[in-house]
Every structure is written in C-alpha cells, then in structure tokens.
Amino acid sequence: MxxxxxxxxxxxxxxxxxxxxxxxxxxxxxxxxxxxxxxxxxxxxxxxxxxxxxxxxxxxxxxxxxxxxxxxxxxxxxxxxxxxxxxxxxxxxxxxxxxxxxxxxxxxxxxxxxxxxxxxxxxxxxxxxxxxxxxxxxLARVRDPRRFGVAIVRDGRIVKLVEKPKEFVSDxxxxxxxxxxxxxxxxxxxxxxxxxxxxxxxxxxxxxxxxxxxxxxxxxxxxxxxxxVGTYDGLLDAVYLLLDRADPRIEGVVEGDVKGRVVVEKGAIVKGSVYGPAYIGRDVIVERNAVVEHYVSIEQGARVLSGSIMRSLVMDGAEIDLNKARLIDSVIGSRSIIKCSRELQGDISLVISDYSRVQL
The missing domain is CATH 3.90.550.10 (Spore Coat Polysaccharide Biosynthesis Protein SpsA; Chain A)
Structure with a gap:
C-alpha cells in the first residue's frame, strides 16, 4: 500500500x-x-x-x-x-x-x-x-539536451543514461x-x-x-x-511560469490601479498602477509615478518610486527610481538602489547584485 x-x-x-x-x-x-x-x-x-x-x-x-x-x-x-x-x-x-x-x-x-x-x-x-x-x-523533453543528463529509451525501457552529451542521443x-x-x-x-x-x-x-x-x-x-533555476534566464523564466499559475489576491492597500492577475501581499501599498500577472510582496511600496507591468515579481520591502518595470525580478529591499525610463528583463539584487536622475527615454536592462548602487 x-x-x-x-x-x-x-x-x-x-x-x-x-x-x-x-x-x-x-x-x-x-x-x-x-x-x-x-x-x-x-x-x-x-x-x-x-x-x-x-x-x-x-x-x-x-x-x-x-x-x-x-x-x-x-x-x-x-x-x-x-x-x-x-x-x-x-x-x-x-x-x-x-x-x-x-x-x-x-x-x-x-x-x-x-x-x-x-x-x-x-x-x-x-x-x-x-x-x-x-x-x-x-524525464522531460528539452530543446538543448547538451545541458542535461539524458535517457535513451527503447521499447518503453531505459537502456542508458548519458551526462551532458556532446552529440544528440536523446531529447x-x-x-x-x-x-x-x-x-x-x-x-x-x-x-x-x-x-x-x-x-x-x-x-x-x-x-x-x-x-x-x-x-x-x-x-x-x-x-x-x-x-x-540555475541562470539569470532561468530565474526570469521561473518568475513568468510561477506567475502564470498564481491566483490573484489582494491583501494590501490599493490606492491606485490594479488590473489582471495580481497578488498584493499584506503591508504592501500600491499608489501607482500594476498590470498582471504580477506579484507585489509584503511591505512593498509602489508610488504614484510608478507602473508595474506584466511578469514582474517585487519582493518584500522593495520600493518602486517612479518609472516602469516589465518582465523582471526585484529582490527584497531594493529601491527603483527610474523617472521616465522602463526596466525590462532585469534581475535586481537585494537592497540595491537604481536611480535615474535624467529624463532618459526607452528601455533599460540590468543585472545588479545585492547592495549595489546604479546612477543613470
């Protein structure tokens, strides 16, 4: 049994x-x-x-x-x-x-x-x-088997396992x-x-x-x-996939505009706009001049003061002040600060480690 x-x-x-x-x-x-x-x-x-x-x-x-x-x-x-x-x-x-x-x-x-x-x-x-x-x-079918151990299956039976094959033997x-x-x-x-x-x-x-x-x-x-989840791309892919299965939930304070499948955790305050799927963690603040677009996870205690964010992971305690710029396809480390003092137009893509400071 x-x-x-x-x-x-x-x-x-x-x-x-x-x-x-x-x-x-x-x-x-x-x-x-x-x-x-x-x-x-x-x-x-x-x-x-x-x-x-x-x-x-x-x-x-x-x-x-x-x-x-x-x-x-x-x-x-x-x-x-x-x-x-x-x-x-x-x-x-x-x-x-x-x-x-x-x-x-x-x-x-x-x-x-x-x-x-x-x-x-x-x-x-x-x-x-x-x-x-x-x-x-x-087992799972993959596009690039060279990154994984793979199984050779014949007649419904595994006959051999190959670690990170240099030539194609199985997907x-x-x-x-x-x-x-x-x-x-x-x-x-x-x-x-x-x-x-x-x-x-x-x-x-x-x-x-x-x-x-x-x-x-x-x-x-x-x-x-x-x-x-072992690379930057893998981190972002995980965010996208997890958001696709997340159930919308509002437990924080929404003073601005929230549309689509959005999670707003307790203690979070949304004064600006959030378009799901998106995750707004505990004690996060999204200010009036800030827009959180699709496929973004903003972790506990982070602050988004201005600008737009899309397809990104912003870790706990980070502070984002982009003015009129937009952050896309980015991973921002814990307690890092990104400040754009000029009126830059267009998209910015960054990978910033913990406790970093970027002035644009």
Missing part, C-alpha cells in the same frame, strides 16, 4: 550556484526569493504535497543561512535534518552522505533544491511505489527528482563509481548501475513545465 508518510525526502542544496554569480557571492542560490518564497521552499512544499514530512536537507555553501531561514521544520509542521556536504562532489555523493550519516534508512525521494515542477510529483511518486520499482526517474532530459527504494543498494552502487571528468560522482552513473545490474528502473514523462 502506498503510504508516503513512511518515505523520506532529501533536498539537495549544497551547490555554490556559480552560474548565478554575483548574487551567490553573498547567499546560496536556494535562498533567492521567487514570489515571496525562497527558491528551495518550492521543492520542499512539493514533497509535502506527496505526504512526505521527514526531510533531509544537504547543505554546504552558506549552509548556515539555509538553516537559519528554514529552521528545524516545526514552522512547516515537518522535520528537517541537515546533512553537511563539505566538498561538492556531485549529486550521487550528496545522496551517499545522507545514507552514510544515517538519515536515509528507507525508501526516499531526492529533489534538487533549484528545480520547480508545475504539476508537482505526487502522481509520479504513487506510480513509483505501486510499480514496485527499485528506481523511478522523471529526454533527466529531471532533478529521483526515487529509490533500497538505500543499501544505492550505497552498493555508489561504491562502484569513480569521479567523472567534472570531478563529480554523477547521479546518471549511479542509476546506470541499477540498469546494468538488472534492477527495475522505471520512468515518467512529466506533464506541464519543469524549470531548473
């Missing part, structure tokens, strides 16, 4: 997020806010939706910050156990650390802390458990969710591995061991979208 409460969850959040520098010089990427939540909260809540409440979080880079933000899980009606991965030696090594420390001692689901799936994993977890598979993985990318039935078998597989050319123990090679040794490795092709 499928009882998710007996399954453990494992969220991986030890990486440095080098592709998201300079933001990750001052925090782990997993704490970058998206619509009022740190990125890592989305996979955690997805595990909750399956019934999993006992979750290990593998940390390394700025791990103390993740502990401080998430706590021990009591605020989520769950239990969080933190597992240290001192050296970032790959996903398979992170899984090994969770087993080695004794946290993983039964069936478990691994979820990368920078992955978001629109339809969640609940149905796939049930499929894995009811099929009695040793390993179950999720079925391996999504960052892996389900394992027996931790002892996983450890046996790990001990057979050697570091790849990247110096990491690859999860694709770990799963390949199960395939090569005749164990049952099943898969599901995900419906809806899947986003691996």
């Amino acid at each position: 499928y009882t998710a409460s007996s399954i453990k969850g494992l969220v991986l959040a030890a990486g440095e997020g080098s592709r998201l520098r300079p933001f990750t010089f001052s925090r782990p990427k997993h704490l970058i806010p998206l619509l009022g939540k740190p990125m890592i909260q989305y996979p955690i809540e997805d595990l909750f939706s399956t019934g999993v409440r006992d979750i290990g979080i593998v940390v390394g880079y700025f791990g103390d910050m993740i502990r401080d933000i998430l706590g021990d899980g009591t605020g989520f009606d769950a239990r969080f156990t933190y597992i240290q991965q001192e050296k970032r030696l790959g996903i398979a090594h992170a899984i090994h650390r969770a087993i080695e420390t004794g946290f993983v001692d039964r069936e478990f689901i691994v979820y990368l802390g920078d992955n978001i799936l629109s339809n969640g994993i609940k149905d796939y977890a049930r499929t894995w458990f009811e099929d009695n598979s040793d390993v179950h993985i999720l 079925l990318a391996v999504v960052g969710v892996y389900m394992f039935r027996d931790p002892d078998l996983v450890e046996k597989a790990f001990k057979s591995l050697k570091p790849s050319w990247r110096g990491e123990y690859e999860v694709t090679e770990l799963i390949q061991w199960f395939i090569d040794n005749g164990y049952k490795v099943s898969y599901s092709i995900v419906s809806g979208w899947w986003k691996d």
Whole structure:
C-alpha cells in the first residue's frame, strides 16, 4: 500500500550556484526569493504535497543561512535534518552522505533544491511505489539536451543514461527528482563509481548501475513545465511560469490601479498602477509615478518610486527610481538602489547584485 508518510525526502542544496554569480557571492542560490518564497521552499512544499514530512536537507555553501531561514521544520509542521556536504562532489555523493550519516534508512525521494515542477510529483511518486520499482526517474523533453543528463529509451525501457552529451542521443532530459527504494543498494552502487571528468560522482552513473545490474528502473514523462533555476534566464523564466499559475489576491492597500492577475501581499501599498500577472510582496511600496507591468515579481520591502518595470525580478529591499525610463528583463539584487536622475527615454536592462548602487 502506498503510504508516503513512511518515505523520506532529501533536498539537495549544497551547490555554490556559480552560474548565478554575483548574487551567490553573498547567499546560496536556494535562498533567492521567487514570489515571496525562497527558491528551495518550492521543492520542499512539493514533497509535502506527496505526504512526505521527514526531510533531509544537504547543505554546504552558506549552509548556515539555509538553516537559519528554514529552521528545524516545526514552522512547516515537518522535520528537517541537515546533512553537511563539505566538498561538492556531485549529486550521487550528496545522496551517499545522507545514507552514510544515517538519515536515509528507507525508501526516499531526492529533489534538487533549484528545480520547480508545475504539476508537482505526487502522481509520479504513487506510480513509483505501486510499480514496485527499485528506481523511478522523471524525464522531460528539452530543446538543448547538451545541458542535461539524458535517457535513451527503447521499447518503453531505459537502456542508458548519458551526462551532458556532446552529440544528440536523446531529447529526454533527466529531471532533478529521483526515487529509490533500497538505500543499501544505492550505497552498493555508489561504491562502484569513480569521479567523472567534472570531478563529480554523477547521479546518471549511479542509476546506470541499477540498469546494468538488472534492477527495475522505471520512468515518467512529466506533464506541464519543469524549470531548473540555475541562470539569470532561468530565474526570469521561473518568475513568468510561477506567475502564470498564481491566483490573484489582494491583501494590501490599493490606492491606485490594479488590473489582471495580481497578488498584493499584506503591508504592501500600491499608489501607482500594476498590470498582471504580477506579484507585489509584503511591505512593498509602489508610488504614484510608478507602473508595474506584466511578469514582474517585487519582493518584500522593495520600493518602486517612479518609472516602469516589465518582465523582471526585484529582490527584497531594493529601491527603483527610474523617472521616465522602463526596466525590462532585469534581475535586481537585494537592497540595491537604481536611480535615474535624467529624463532618459526607452528601455533599460540590468543585472545588479545585492547592495549595489546604479546612477543613470
């Protein structure tokens, strides 16, 4: 019988997020806010939706910050156990650390802390458990398979996994969710591995061991979208996709004009105009001379004094004063200040790290 409460969850959040520098010089990427939540909260809540409440979080880079933000899980009606991965030696090594420390001692689901799936994993977890598979993985069709591990499938069966292929072998990318039935078998597989050319123990090679040794490795092709949030473009894509599924909600004060699917959190004050889909976080102020256009997430405590913003992420505490200019396709770091003292016309696109100041 499928009882998710007996399954453990494992969220991986030890990486440095080098592709998201300079933001990750001052925090782990997993704490970058998206619509009022740190990125890592989305996979955690997805595990909750399956019934999993006992979750290990593998940390390394700025791990103390993740502990401080998430706590021990009591605020989520769950239990969080933190597992240290001192050296970032790959996903398979992170899984090994969770087993080695004794946290993983039964069936478990691994979820990368920078992955978001629109339809969640609940149905796939049930499929894995009811099929009695040793390993179950999720696949998604992608345009550029070279960026991912991919699966070669023949006659409905996975025959080979290839990590970041240089030549086309399949367009079925391996999504960052892996389900394992027996931790002892996983450890046996790990001990057979050697570091790849990247110096990491690859999860694709770990799963390949199960395939090569005749164990049952099943898969599901995900419906809806899947986003691996590891780049600036990925951040903005995540904002767009999350806003597309957000339900409109007004809990703050609206003195100006709000149209379309807009979320206005408690403590926010909108004096100007907001056109959805858009997210206005807690204690945000949108002044009278400011316009927030489509696909914008303005995080807690930010202030938009003047100008227009479109297709952008403005992080907590930032201040935007654009005069008559428009900010588009931009990522603005926490507590940064952008001030346009001249009457510039047209669009501006910026990627600004935390605590920065830009004078135009």
